[in-house]
Amino acid sequence: MLVTDLSNSAQDYLKLIWTxxxxxxxxxxxxSIAGRLGVRPPTVSDGIKKLAAQNLVTHAPYGSIELTAExxxxxxxxxxxxxxxxxxLVQSLGYGWDEVHEEAEILEHAVSDKLIERxxxxxxxxxxxxxxxxxxSPGGQQHQPTGTQLSVAEAGSTVTVTRISxxxxxxxxxxxxxxxxxxxxxxxxxxxxxxxxxTIRLRGQEQNIDLGASASxxxxxxxx
Amino acid sequence: MLVTDLSNSAQDYLKLIWTxxxxxxxxxxxxSIAGRLGVRPPTVSDGIKKLAAQNLVTHAPYGSIELTAExxxxxxxxxxxxxxxxxxLVQSLGYGWDEVHEEAEILEHAVSDKLIERxxxxxxxxxxxxxxxxxxSPGGQQHQPTGTQLSVAEAGSTVTVTRISxxxxxxxxxxxxxxxxxxxxxxxxxxxxxxxxxTIRLRGQEQNIDLGASASxxxxxxxx
DNA sequence: CAATATTGTTCGCTAAGCCTAACATTCTGG
DNA sequence: CCAGAATGTTAGGCTTAGCGAACAATATTG
Ligand SMILES: [Mn+2]
Ligand SMILES: [Mn+2]
Ligand SMILES: [Mn+2]
Ligand SMILES: [Mn+2]
Numbered sequence: 001m002l003v004t005d006l007s008n009s010a011q012d013y014l015k016l017i018w019t020x021x022x023x024x025x026x027x028x029x030x031x032s033i034a035g036r037l038g039v040r041p042p043t044v045s046d047g048i049k050k051l052a053a054q055n056l057v058t059h060a061p062y063g064s065i066e067l068t069a070e071x072x073x074x075x076x077x078x079x080x081x082x083x084x085x086x087x088x089l090v091q092s093l094g095y096g097w098d099e100v101h102e103e104a105e106i107l108e109h110a111v112s113d114k115l116i117e118r119x120x121x122x123x124x125x126x127x128x129x130x131x132x133x134x135x136x137s138p139g140g141q142q143h144q145p146t147g148t149q150l151s152v153a154e155a156g157s158t159v160t161v162t163r164i165s166x167x168x169x170x171x172x173x174x175x176x177x178x179x180x181x182x183x184x185x186x187x188x189x190x191x192x193x194x195x196x197x198x199t200i201r202l203r204g205q206e207q208n209i210d211l212g213a214s215a216s217x218x219x220x221x222x223x224x
Numbered sequence: 225m226l227v228t229d230l231s232n233s234a235q236d237y238l239k240l241i242w243t244x245x246x247x248x249x250x251x252x253x254x255x256s257i258a259g260r261l262g263v264r265p266p267t268v269s270d271g272i273k274k275l276a277a278q279n280l281v282t283h284a285p286y287g288s289i290e291l292t293a294e295x296x297x298x299x300x301x302x303x304x305x306x307x308x309x310x311x312x313l314v315q316s317l318g319y320g321w322d323e324v325h326e327e328a329e330i331l332e333h334a335v336s337d338k339l340i341e342r343x344x345x346x347x348x349x350x351x352x353x354x355x356x357x358x359x360x361s362p363g364g365q366q367h368q369p370t371g372t373q374l375s376v377a378e379a380g381s382t383v384t385v386t387r388i389s390x391x392x393x394x395x396x397x398x399x400x401x402x403x404x405x406x407x408x409x410x411x412x413x414x415x416x417x418x419x420x421x422x423t424i425r426l427r428g429q430e431q432n433i434d435l436g437a438s439a440s441x442x443x444x445x446x447x448x
Numbered sequence: 449c450a451a452t453a454t455t456g457t458t459c460g461c462t463a464a465g466c467c468t469a470a471c472a473t474t475c476t477g478g
Numbered sequence: 479c480c481a482g483a484a485t486g487t488t489a490g491g492c493t494t495a496g497c498g499a500a501c502a503a504t505a506t507t508g
Contacts (some may be wrong), residue, residue, distance in 0.1 A: 031486080039466070041486065043466055046487090046488095047465080061487065092316070094346075103338075106334050106336075111331070114327075118319070231494075255456080263495090264496080265456065266496090266499095269456060270495085
């Protein structure tokens, strides 16, 4: 079965389940899927049951949701599509990194395998998308992403941004203003515990910047 | 109402009704739509009734099917999307003109208005697609196409190809071999009536070429 | 101009995806 | 450890897009 044989919503479920555990080990739940996809829990409960009937996920009522090998294959193919499309929109069509997620969310279901491979070729086989997320190879390989959320990274250390969550476009526009993008180097000045603030300084700048929890949790970093 | 508010199939119906009368005055029928779209007549009969209820077409049972002003607006917007996408796939991604129709048929429903305008800009506002079909402007204007089918064009005349129907990819590959594309000049040697053959000679070539009805009806020409 | 062939429509059905309301299970904190 | 909160499932209903069978209207042709 090809990825393109699955319905749009099945493709979205699988992609979402896969990406949910890419950067953190949060267990995937019916309501988390419903929240992300903008549908009600019963819809997801049904949807997951159908995916289980197709052997794309394992799931017993009230139990955990896990991809099967087959399901993972489709999920990774969708992630590849999504991230290549985002990269293409930025590189070739002048989109901002805050504008591409929504567009790719639709296009990923419509492009053919041939088109995806043309785009990949035209971009020179990129390995990361505009948000720093790794792009799986056609065969499904990808180097395991490393990094921790800025909110929990060690104060006093100097780090490189590896990845910024693309979930909130407005946050991305704020980061653009700051000049904070993947591969930016910064030093972590301090965490102010009950204010939930993280103070950072970008490499080459004098100013300190205070980031709240939603911002510092959206940024993944590795030690330089 | 925006074009993107309509279902994919409604978009396809409207586009098909519009294009059916672009190059010839063939009246559009339920079964012709069903044939082109690969669905059964009852499906189309229902679908047209729904479009009529939305005031996008006029249609009384057993009567003719005509676009309303509103329906025409949506139809032209879809034609613009389709043809810009075809052009983009050829110009920017190295597709052959025989490969783009199918891909555009899907993508046209998925791209945003923003993406279409980016593509238009990136291509320098092209006015014709790879098959010679005119690309309507964002406002819906387009210069009326002129031309007659090669099969009925005057024998002995020298003409320029303005348009080749993209309905049959295999035929397009054959034309590629011959070097017969939009803007090619050729002279019409003769029509052989009951053999349904048209003999042509491409400008700058020595060889005559015999084209059967399906080929000579797919080519539109204007006198030089 | 009537019989027949063609074309179009209506009817009743299916499947997918979504919903709300009601119910079941599991988690949690006193 | 148990009651209430949180989460998940089932049941039943809606809409859209499709189908075949049966029927209705129109077109063709002898
Ligand atoms: Mn999607
Ligand atoms: Mn991304
Ligand atoms: Mn289409
Ligand atoms: Mn075309």
